Amino acid sequence: MTVKEVSSFLNVHPKTVYKWTEERKIPFIRVNGLIRFKKKQIEDLNNHRDFSFSEQAFLQSKFMIPLPEYDKMLLKGRSALSSRSSKRWYYGFGKVYTRKTKQGKIRYYIEYTGRDGRRKREVVRKAQTRSEAVLVLQKKAAESFDSEHSNPRPKEISFQEFSTLYLENYSKINKKSWKCDDYALNAHLIPYFGQFKLNDITPLLIERYRAERLETGVKKSSTNRELALLKKMFNLAIDWDYVRDNPVKKVKLFSEKDNLKERVLSQKEEIRLLEETADHLSPIVLTALNTGMRRNEILNLTWVHVQLKQRIIHVTKTKSGKNRVVPINDVVYEILKEKQKHSKSEYVFVNPETGKPFKSIRHSFENACRRAGIKNLRFHDLRHTFACRMIEKGCDIETLRDLLGHHSITVTQRYIHTTLDRKRQAVELLSAQNGADLSHICHMDERETKDRSSIPLFTVN
Known part of the structure; x- marks a missing residue:
């Protein structure tokens, strides 16, 4: 028997038959690469298979009340939605609908909400009338409700x-x-x-x-x-x-x-820090300050992802998993150009003692900060410093987001810090704009005070 013949015999969709073969739930053989079934095995399977919610026995039951009366009590909305190929009846706990097969037969389906909250659609095998389909829908909805509220004991594990x-x-x-x-x-x-x-x-x-x-x-x-x-x-x-x-x-x-840690490296602190950093650390610090790249992105950077002629770096091993392109400015260009002359490794920044990439630069960075007298500075703050300086130079926030590799501008805004000097300058702009008006008002107040002082407090007749 072919798949189509088996699906018709068992009253299921051909895709269901293919799924059963994949899950080894139905016996089959392959003939020249095609799936075939032995008729005797399919007949035995049909005679002994356990239908969902025991349909064969269940469909023999009858409504306690006539279906028209049942419809009046529970049918929602319009009595039925009809089309050329199907009809639908909406009840409070699910719906029954029909579809015509290619052979013109009417097949009943049910739709309800499972215990996982998802819609379930199933064909009601052997159902010949809507009454039988509604009976199956009732039982399936009840089983779903019972399984959700019966609180079965989950598997024990520490x-x-x-x-x-x-x-x-x-x-x-x-x-x-x-x-x-x-x-x-x-x-x-x-x-x-x-x-x-x-x-x-x-x-x-x-x-x-x-x-x-x-x-x-x-x-x-x-x-x-x-x-x-x-x-x-x-x-x-x-x-x-x-x-x-x-x-x-x-x-x-x-x-x-x-x-939120708002720590930005000042220009004076940068000079002191670079004076105290070791030779192997200075290029890494300058790269962070001029690209905004994360520590691991810098330490794992390979020459394959550096294009000096085009002056770009392809950042691939990112925290978010999203690749990005970072332009190379003059400072980073000179660093990479000098590194490339003496490089014998696929990695850009290599530990001179081991010849392998740095696993950590935490101690050397902390020691440099201690010698420079800089407190509460993390290596990640160099990324904050890059963002702050870019905004100060007039970079728009969307471009900065792309440079930092953020998915959302909201994340980028956390990296933007305004110094006290810039806040003071912003306030002074308002003062400069309205200085003349304020001065005029102040002089008027002085004149009014003098005028009031010349008025006698009492008059004597």
Whole structure:
């Protein structure tokens, strides 16, 4: 038998037959590469297969009340929507509709909402009348409701066991920063939640964990990152049928509006910093100040992505995964040109001691800042400094967004910082514009004061 013959015999769509063959739910053979079926096996399957919600037995039942009366009670809107090839009846819990097959037969379908909140559309096999289709719709809707509210017991698993599943099956596959998840789990979350079952972790327990973390001096933003990780893990646990609810959704994160670090390197600080940086660090610092590239983007930069003739850098290994092009100015051009003369590696910035790319420049950067007397400066602040200087030179925010590689201008706005001097200059502009008028008003006040002083307070007749 062919696929078409089997679909007609079983009263299903041919795509369903193909799906069953892929899932090995129906016996088949291949003849010259084509899918074929043995008639005896298909007949046995049809005689013994278990229809969804036991349709064969269920369709033998009858309405307790006549269908017209049932329609009057529950049918919504117009009695039926009709077209040449189909009819539809809308009830409060779903709908029944018909379609004509190529052979001209009427086939009944039902549509309802499953326990996952998604619409389900299914053909009602063996249904010959609308009454039978409505009966199937009733039972399917009831089963969906019961399964949603019966609260079946999810699979038991401890937080420590699920952490391993999360790291191996999601974090390492989908996140570049999976090592941050690994550290947060092993250093903080597993020691506290590790022995608890996922279903035993409550919002109160999470609040207690956060309170203990804050007592140790941890910043609120750090606890927000940990709870964000915890929230993602529980969302996956719901998808993987380990829990039904996410307790982290009931815990409000701390506001971080006041935690934005506004640190911009001044021109004087830049001079002192460059005087104290090591020879291998100075080109990296200057590149950051003149391109706005992130630290890892600079350290992982290869010559393949540098085009000195066109004066552009193709940034590929980005935080957002979105490639971008950064123009090269004169300062960066001279740095790269000098580096290329002596380069023997595919990487632009190489550790002179190992001949390999730098893994970290944190200590050397902090030591340079300490020697230069610069406090509270992170390497990432060089990116902020680039953004601020670009705005001061008249760069529009959309161009700056493209240079920084942001998806949204809202993110770019966080990088724009206005110095106190620029604020003072802006206020003085208003003063200069209205200076004459203000002066005139001040002189009028003085004259009025003199005039009032010449008027006697009392008159004597």
